[in-house]
Amino acid sequence: MSYTASTVSEPEFQQAVHEIRSTLAPLFKQSPEYENAFKVLMIPERIITFRVAWEDDKGACQVNTGFRVQFSSVLGPYKGGLRLHPSVNLSILKFLGFEQIFKNALTGLHMGGGKGGSDFDPKGRSDNEIRRFCVSFMRELSRHIGADTDVPAGDIGVGGREVGFLFGAYKSFRNEFAGILTGKGFDFGGSKIRPEATGYGAVYYLEEMIKAASGEDFKGKKTLISGSGNVAQYAALKVIELGGVVLSLSDSKGALVSEGDEGLTSEFIEKVAELKLKGGYLKDLSAPSGFKYHEGARPWTLVKKVDVAIPSATQNEINGDEAKAMVAAGLRYIAEGANMPSTQEAIDVFEGERKKGSDKAVWYGPGKAANCGGVAVSGLEMAQNSARLQWSEEEVDAKLKNIMQTCFRTCYETGKEFSDSGALPSLVVGANVAGFLKVANAAKAQGDWF
Numbered sequence: 001m002s003y004t005a006s007t008v009s010e011p012e013f014q015q016a017v018h019e020i021r022s023t024l025a026p027l028f029k030q031s032p033e034y035e036n037a038f039k040v041l042m043i044p045e046r047i048i049t050f051r052v053a054w055e056d057d058k059g060a061c062q063v064n065t066g067f068r069v070q071f072s073s074v075l076g077p078y079k080g081g082l083r084l085h086p087s088v089n090l091s092i093l094k095f096l097g098f099e100q101i102f103k104n105a106l107t108g109l110h111m112g113g114g115k116g117g118s119d120f121d122p123k124g125r126s127d128n129e130i131r132r133f134c135v136s137f138m139r140e141l142s143r144h145i146g147a148d149t150d151v152p153a154g155d156i157g158v159g160g161r162e163v164g165f166l167f168g169a170y171k172s173f174r175n176e177f178a179g180i181l182t183g184k185g186f187d188f189g190g191s192k193i194r195p196e197a198t199g200y201g202a203v204y205y206l207e208e209m210i211k212a213a214s215g216e217d218f219k220g221k222k223t224l225i226s227g228s229g230n231v232a233q234y235a236a237l238k239v240i241e242l243g244g245v246v247l248s249l250s251d252s253k254g255a256l257v258s259e260g261d262e263g264l265t266s267e268f269i270e271k272v273a274e275l276k277l278k279g280g281y282l283k284d285l286s287a288p289s290g291f292k293y294h295e296g297a298r299p300w301t302l303v304k305k306v307d308v309a310i311p312s313a314t315q316n317e318i319n320g321d322e323a324k325a326m327v328a329a330g331l332r333y334i335a336e337g338a339n340m341p342s343t344q345e346a347i348d349v350f351e352g353e354r355k356k357g358s359d360k361a362v363w364y365g366p367g368k369a370a371n372c373g374g375v376a377v378s379g380l381e382m383a384q385n386s387a388r389l390q391w392s393e394e395e396v397d398a399k400l401k402n403i404m405q406t407c408f409r410t411c412y413e414t415g416k417e418f419s420d421s422g423a424l425p426s427l428v429v430g431a432n433v434a435g436f437l438k439v440a441n442a443a444k445a446q447g448d449w450f
């Protein structure tokens, strides 16, 4: 049986399939029938591709391609974000949708997996252009989504403003006020803590890793963060709140990195949030004292000492050499805020260090577990919409924390059962096996494979 992800070249999707498949080997050895399930589940239930023509501020016609990959509805309505970025293509959306299936399973909530977006570039576009793009995009997407069918959310390039425009467009096309998107404004059905959820959740997951490995907490932990968008900002704020030291942020133009022991302040992170809302870059801000801006660089190789890393920008942003540099600088814990930020070579470096089993072992928390907090609170937003009520910030935050702790425990226990040597169990094996088993067993019960 072959596991070629597609007959056409889809490098990111093939990479994601390989990453999951390789960690399922012990399960397939124990129960070979699950290989059949994998063969079925790696093909999306449906892919929708559509034209998005929209008018720019000069009255000219612009056109982009829109996509929605409805990957799996085994555990609930398709659920996963919309990405607006010029790099968007089917390979990237299939990789993200495939990961999303197992991530959503790990939240313990009833959500299937999907992903969508467009190669539209919001950078440099006015609010009016973004609104007109969102209306055109939703003109077609509105035929394919629904509160019990498919509930998209934000991702790169899609924040509260875009979700608002998309929601308004859906409402006018379909004449219904329904929970068809998450990440909405609080006044029209959004959930408290949804903007914070992915970043906070990754840090809650890390807290569990640190506690389980050493009994310590975040205080004084030197933390490298990449990205400076939604996930990076809230991860940084939570690390600062817990007493950790944030050594870096980055964006598509470069990285801002501490020269020594200085950490970023929450006031500076707020400035970054304002800047990013206007489409600016870190290089536009004057570097805080003790920090230096590195044009065109990523932060991983630029510090002498690091305890924790939270990659939170995009896929394949840590290569094997960068992983080795962090290990040499003392890295102990890495949890992925972004989706697939570590290349396979980087994962091999981290997992290789774990297997050495020393008390200095590196522990790797994969994105599908560590960043599931965002979609988990999206699931809580769906529950609130169905009940037509809203929970307080404290209630949602407590539920998020509980979901991240349970997710960590699931990865830990399953990792212990299925991973090889090492004092600490493999969380990537644990996450993949636990997520896959839940989906595969439900799919079998529904007659999808046999």
Ligand code: NDP
Pocket (backbone or CB within 6 Å): 154, 155, 156, 157, 158, 198, 227, 228, 229, 230, 231, 232, 250, 251, 252, 253, 276, 280, 281, 312, 313, 314, 315, 337, 338, 339, 371, 372, 374, 375
């Ligand atoms: P944002 O658009 O808010 O921020 C993305 C950040 O990554 C920006 O700093 C951006 O830089 C940087 N970036 C994007 N593409 C590249 C690139 N090719 N090279 C270098 N830097 C890049 O997105 P989010 O914070 O929402 O998403 C970040 C990651 O987290 C993604 O992988 C996403 O899939 C994942 N994720 C997000 C969730 C969410 O709830 N938002 C949930 C789970 C995962 P610049 O500002 O210069 O464009």
